[in-house]
Amino acid sequence: MDFTLTRTKAAVLGCSLALVSCLATSAARTQVPPRCAFELAETLGRWELIERCELQPSELDILQAGDHWRHVYQHRQTKQVVVVTLIAGPGGPLASHLPETCYARTQFRAHSEPVxxxxxxQSDQFRCQTLQPRKVDQPALTIAYAWHDGSRWRAPQFPRFQLAGHPTLQRLLVSMRHPGGMTAEAQQVIRQVVGLTVDAAESVDVVPDRSVDSSPTRVTRRSIPAPPST
Incomplete structure (x- = not known):
């Protein structure tokens, strides 16, 4: 049977999916806030944890996050730095707020086509993009992210619609600042970190209780600007 997607039908479909997402989000609010399914260790391959960060309260409010963590890692040899962020929360807000859109509103003027x-x-997928800074003397930013729907990591083209119906999601974001001419290298680095993170997540059986800081004191803190995650 032929089916032509007219503007009216597209609008109705969009409203229906938005309603499903809204209902799923409302249902999620009445339950126990979702927790992050895993947390990375201090060592990730050749990467060492150098800082634990917190997202801004305004970011958490927008995403209605139930749980999150942000770790900053530095490579032992190259000294490159990456930021890994995991956020757990209602599916609607997490799928609606794309990282590149939020970045573009603040420090960056444009972003490349997603790859x-x-x-x-594995059946896991991640979306990668490079964002160019508004000021030429500032570094570019390459990001890779995906949502976990309870079965696998997904990076759909239209997450707001294609992930509608999931009451909760987990969004993983890996980012790296770098000179504008090093985009290809940055993508390779981030792809490696994404692979290490996914492998580490699959090997975790129990999520540690982060209400008590049991981490060794050798972890040092540095002043590294953490861009918004909404």
Missing amino acids: VWNMPD
Whole structure:
């Protein structure tokens, strides 16, 4: 049977999906706030944890986050720095607020076309983009992110619609600041970190209780600007 997607039908479909997402989000609010399914260790391959960060309250409010963590890692040899952020919360807000859109409103003027990565030997997918700074003397930013729907990491083209119906989601974001001419290298680095993170997540059986800081005191804190995650 032929089916032509007119503007009216598209509008009705969009409203229906938005309603489903809204109902799922409302249902999620009445339940126990979702927790992050895992938390990375201080060592991730050749990367060492150098800082634990907190998202701004305004960001958490926009995403209605139930739980989150942000870790800053530095490579032992190259000294490159990456930021890994995991947020757990209602599916509607997490799927509606795209990282590149929020970045573009603040420090960046444009972003490249997204590239979808298929993880080797897995059904997981991640979306990667590079954002150019508003000021030429500032570094560019490459990001990769995906949502976990309870079965796998997904990076759909229209997450607000394609992830509608999931009451809760977890969004993983890996970011790296770098000179504008090093985009290809930055993408390779982030892809490696994404792979290490996904592998680490699959090996975790129990999420540690972060209400008590049991981490060794050797972790040092540095003043590294943490861009918004909404």
